[in-house]
Amino acid sequence: MHWTHGGARRNTGGLANTISVTRLLSPRELEVLRLVAGGASNVQIADALALSVHTVKKHVAKLLLKLKVASRSEAALLYRDATGDTAAPAPAPDPALEGLTVRERDVLLRMAEGSNNQRIAAELALSVNTVKRHSTKIFSKLGVRSRVKAAALLHLDARGRFEFA
Incomplete structure (x- = not known):
């Protein structure tokens, strides 16, 4: 069939x-x-x-x-x-993600997708320095030191896009 x-x-x-x-x-x-x-x-x-x-x-x-x-x-x-494998569900999100502001979440999603600071700034109509400040705050709130570690706290939705649960 x-x-x-x-x-x-x-x-x-x-x-x-x-x-x-x-x-x-x-x-x-x-x-x-x-x-x-x-x-x-x-x-x-x-x-x-x-x-x-x-x-x-x-x-x-x-x-x-x-x-x-x-x-x-x-x-x-x-x-x-x-x-026939239903596969394990995506891992539960880290509670620290709830402490991020809406703008920090926007920045984190773009970081997880691989965008650099210049691209994030252009997409969100921010200065590169503002993106850097958001990144620093994100890392601090999540207790991580890299974009990779921050992105690992997210999961993919059914369309293959990062999201917060």
Whole structure:
């Protein structure tokens, strides 16, 4: 049985679909896909697999191409269809996130997506110095020293975008 979702033709044939997914992807890509299906962010995947975030992004891009899907959420659905694995839910958010202001949350979301200070400033109509001050406050409130550690406190929504729970 086949159906179309988001422009991608999907096979819902159980075992045949599982074999197809496992043949298309390398063992590392399968592991990355399993974590994506569980709602893990690139930062969380990098930490879990001892990889760089850049390497995780490359694996995600490759597996999306190989599976012929447009988004992480479609890949996750395909993985779940193929394996029957419902995958673990995304981790609960850190309570410290609740202490951030709306603007600090805006800055943190963009940091988690990989934007630099200049880009964040342009997107939020702020000065670069203001973004730096927000970053310092974010790190202090969250008790972290890097963007990667701050971003690891977020999780991905069904559309593959960072969010606060």
